[in-house]
Amino acid sequence: MAFINGLKCRECGREYPAEPLNVCEFCFGPLEVVYDYATISEVVSHDSIEKGPLSIWRYKDLLPANGDDPVDIMAGFTPLIKARGLGKQLGLNNLYIKNDSVNPSFSFKDRVVSVAATKALEFGYTTIACASTGNLACSVAAHCARAGVRAIVFIPSDLERGKIVGAAIYNPILVSVDGTYDQVNRLCSELADDYPWAFVNINMRPYYAEGSKTLGYEVAEQLGWRLPDHVVVPSASGAMFTKIWKGFNELACLGLLDGVEGSSFGIDQNTVHHPAVTTKMHMQQAEGCSPIAYAWANNQSQVMAVRPNSLAKSLAIGNPADGIYAIKVIDKSQGSAYAVPESEIVNGIKLLAETEGIFTETAGGVTVSGLKHLAESGAIKPDDLTVVYVTGNGLKTIEAVEEVVNPLSIKPSIRSFEEMFHGAK
Amino acid sequence: MGKQRVKFTFEETLVKQPVIYELGQKFKIVTNIRRAEVGEEVGWVILELEGDDPEIQKGLEWVSSTGVRVDPLGGDVIAG
Numbered sequence: 309m310a311f312i313n314g315l316k317c318r319e320c321g322r323e324y325p326a327e328p329l330n331v332c333e334f335c336f337g338p339l340e341v342v343y344d345y346a347t348i349s350e351v352v353s354h355d356s357i358e359k360g361p362l363s364i365w366r367y368k369d370l371l372p373a374n375g376d377d378p379v380d381i382m383a384g385f386t387p388l389i390k391a392r393g394l395g396k397q398l399g400l401n402n403l404y405i406k407n408d409s410v411n412p413s414f415s416f417k418d419r420v421v422s423v424a425a426t427k428a429l430e431f432g433y434t435t436i437a438c439a440s441t442g443n444l445a446c447s448v449a450a451h452c453a454r455a456g457v458r459a460i461v462f463i464p465s466d467l468e469r470g471k472i473v474g475a476a477i478y479n480p481i482l483v484s485v486d487g488t489y490d491q492v493n494r495l496c497s498e499l500a501d502d503y504p505w506a507f508v509n510i511n512m513r514p515y516y517a518e519g520s521k522t523l524g525y526e527v528a529e530q531l532g533w534r535l536p537d538h539v540v541v542p543s544a545s546g547a548m549f550t551k552i553w554k555g556f557n558e559l560a561c562l563g564l565l566d567g568v569e570g571s572s573f574g575i576d577q578n579t580v581h582h583p584a585v586t587t588k589m590h591m592q593q594a595e596g597c598s599p600i601a602y603a604w605a606n607n608q609s610q611v612m613a614v615r616p617n618s619l620a621k622s623l624a625i626g627n628p629a630d631g632i633y634a635i636k637v638i639d640k641s642q643g644s645a646y647a648v649p650e651s652e653i654v655n656g657i658k659l660l661a662e663t664e665g666i667f668t669e670t671a672g673g674v675t676v677s678g679l680k681h682l683a684e685s686g687a688i689k690p691d692d693l694t695v696v697y698v699t700g701n702g703l704k705t706i707e708a709v710e711e712v713v714n715p716l717s718i719k720p721s722i723r724s725f726e727e728m729f730h731g732a733k
Numbered sequence: 734m735g736k737q738r739v740k741f742t743f744e745e746t747l748v749k750q751p752v753i754y755e756l757g758q759k760f761k762i763v764t765n766i767r768r769a770e771v772g773e774e775v776g777w778v779i780l781e782l783e784g785d786d787p788e789i790q791k792g793l794e795w796v797s798s799t800g801v802r803v804d805p806l807g808g809d810v811i812a813g
Contacts, residue, residue, distance in 0.1 A: 331738070
């Protein structure tokens with residue numbers, strides 16, 4: 309069972325039962341899950357977690373859906389790799405990569421969708437839907453295939469072929485919308501009001517977003533129940549960024565970090581900050597869609613929406629739902645936000661591939677380039693324990709790096725090979 | 734009659750314009766402001782619109798034509 313009390317408005321604090329709702333009926337503020345931490349603290353332990361499956365559901369007591377029978381395609385518990393090659397290149401001796409590109413549908417979205425799909429079935433839905441430019445579409449379609457329920461996936465009509473195939477293979481109802489980004493956004497928002505479907509990032513959003521907390525839990529567990537000095541995270545809506553922070557703080561408050569005494573959660577449990585959590589949270593956005601980084605850099609109290617124009621399509625959310633909350637996390641953690649120049653995105657992809665053997669998508673290129681900036685600027689010191697999150701697989705965005713394909717052509721003979729090879733040397 | 738929840742964002746040049754008043758005057762739409770933050774340089778308003786669906790669509794197109802950004806409530810729903 310899920311240890312939750314209901315939902316609560318992040319703006320006015322009004323409480324709601326745990327239902328498929330995402331907006332406060334009074335002030336239209338976003339809703340967030342309220343946990344029964346008193347009960348959770350009695351049942352959760354290192355032992356209970358370590359006995360769990362090698363997926364996000366090992367943290368089932370900390371998730372808002374029934375983890376006894378989840379929709380699980382084994383999302384999560386992805387490798388945390390000591391990055392010796394990349395670290396050497398950047399002058400960082402204690403660098404780790406959280407490689408979330410190896411999730412079942414090849415992005416971190418499997419974490420949030422697994423939670424949303426499980427909750428949707430609990431609510432009795434038989435159709436799960438989303439609007440996506442790639443990763444989310446693949447993940448929703450895959451989880452629906454696993455659960456045996458109908459998937460309806462809305463995509464912009466100009467989506468790259470590879471991404472369409474990546475979702476279509478699971479046989480969802482695929483709806484290609486011929487319209488601008490804003491028109492697709494508005495259409496899907498209206499459909500979510502009119503149809504009895506579980507839209508993972510609309511009416512399921514309070515539950516869906518919580519799946520990203522597992523990115524925080526796993527890093528802590530894989531580091532031996534301790535937290536890094538810095539994390540470097542890509543950001544679109546800002547939700548994942550805030551949930552990693554929330555995950556760290558929940559572990560601290562529940563006494564699950566080594567050498568840290570637990571403490572009770574504050575009244576506003578969603579913004580709680582345990583003093584033992586000293587991790588600096590560094591957000592990376594692509595310059596072509598960087599509303600949160602811009603607002604933070606200019607000390608603005610609001611995040612102004614922008615029209616996305618970035619190579620990093622999976623980060624291209626012009627009107628980020630959690631932008632203002634992400635800025636609060638940056639400030640609390642004494643972290644930073646950076647808009648990575650578009651020209652650096654492909655360089656970041658190549659740097660990671662050439663130093664660590666990991667092929668990431670454009671969002672990962674943003675993150676690695678942002679890490680490079682942090683190392684070069686001295687914001688991260690050489691011996692600081694640093695974790696960089698790589699959240700999607702490079703096969704999703706091969707068109708961004710096609711320039712690397714430059715094979716040495718030969719005739720089918722040893723002589724031709726040797727002429728080319730020795731010449732090439 | 735339908736309802737739609739939207740967010741209007743006003744940039745500096747529009748922040749003093751009575752766009753919401755005019756929306757209610759030009760179209761058969763009831764505007765109900767729920768949350769807002771308006772500064773000297775920029776502002777946003779979250780509101781509920783009530784009226785016939787085609788009228789709301791026409792009204793929102795007019796608002797967009799003034800330069801005010803119109804977004805669904807709760808940020809973009811398209812995800813990566």
